[in-house]
Amino acid sequence: MAYEAIRIDIDASTHVATVTLNRPDKLNSFTRAMHRELSAALDEATSAGARALVLTGAGRGFCAGQDLADLDFTPGAMTDLGTLIDEHFNPLVRKLQAMPLPVIAAVNGIAAGAGANLALACDITIAARSSNFIQAFVKIGLVPDSGGTACLPQRIGMARALGLAITGDKLSAEQAERWGLIWQVVDDAELLPAATRLATQLAQQPTRAIAAIKQAMRASTTNTLDQQLDLERDLQRELGMSHDYAEGVAAFMEKRAPRFEGR
Template identity: 45%
Template sequence: MPSIELKIENSIATITFNRPETFNSFNREMALLLQTTLDNCKTNDEVRAIVLIGSGKAFCAGQDLNEVTSPEQNPGFRKILEEHYNPIVERIRAIEKPIIAAVNGVAAGAGANIALACDIVVATEKASFIQAFSKIGLIPDSAGTFFLPRLVGFQKASALMMLGDKVNAKEAEQLGMLYKVFTHDTFEEEVHRLATQLALMPTKALGLTKRLLNESMTNTLEEQLNMESELQIEAAESEDYQEGVNAFIEKRKPVFKGK
């Protein structure tokens, strides 16, 4: 079975981490395949929303330690970061389509931080998040030190990363790490409902919003206002804007095409 599975249906691309026997931990093959799959979703006009989810009981347990402790297979940490995790996070932020992290179980280490890099994070009530790096003498990677402090604040992020506490789904929601928690029984249904809602929305406008949010991390107020002006003009030239206005005037539900 491939370590990454892709299913495209009704404009939704579902990317499944598929190494359940290792709690979907990353090896080199899985990391590179995920990058290729994300690239395919980026260029495929049929795809208007993306879901990342894990098979089995876990979302993703981070790096497969069997790989890094193997004399034959160990790529080395520089290669792991520069060729595996950094490109994955960069792709998640660069794809101008909404990406949902559907955290169906434990999300640890790089797995947790890849989830936090997504646009919308939802979780089953059985999910948990762990900054597990300090447990084995490492530092957080996969942009965890970038996103987590912005989501929960500097003090809380510092404690979670240094102590390696397990955060359950409800606490993660209260801290601002994720959007919503769903019951285990309704999780797949709720994820599909959310992805369907996003796939039917004006994809170009959502993509431009994502670009603005990315730039807001470093822009000054003046730079952000100027960028909003430029991208609002671009959005107003889209077919979806015209459809949205016409639907409002005609008192009907808009039918967006993502153009």
């Protein structure tokens, strides 16, 4: 597929895919067309055999959320935001979280609205020191979407989550790290190298197990303890029959580095 608003690069030697939101003049804000391209790029990365993925933004921002110019504000014919979310933003969050490989967000510059929550929907979020996260929805009379009302209180507690959502204030990358909202802050020049190094490291790991870890951790927010114990049992049974488990045990016994294949 030819892309206009997305760039994708897949390094065959490291099995790392880098997907870049590529509307820098619009701070990489989303249009419907961009949603379709990003979904296709994620599918392409998986089908091409990528074992880790980095998601970042071109230019001076990661993503400013929804491009308001792509919406209709004509009285009586205004864009139904529920339909827009149902058709584009929610499927994107679900796809990111269900991908059978680790997904790293490399946040440069501003991450606002759905753009902030897109970064938080990834498995690991690394941010440049100069970047900021903004739950900007309240500024235009809306509620955080793209998983924001779930992710924020789970990670930083209700008091901080409500404060960010109700005020719409900027949260610096360094404060986001201190609060536990994101994984790591790095110097601006180190952002993409750091994300790529981590992705390269994870691509050599048992990615099938990583996918199961993602599934189990996210299920824990709604499961009872009994349900979670059963899920752990079922996942462990499945992984215990995998190539990577056999390889990991063999490597341990033979005192050598394992050669995982993600199967």
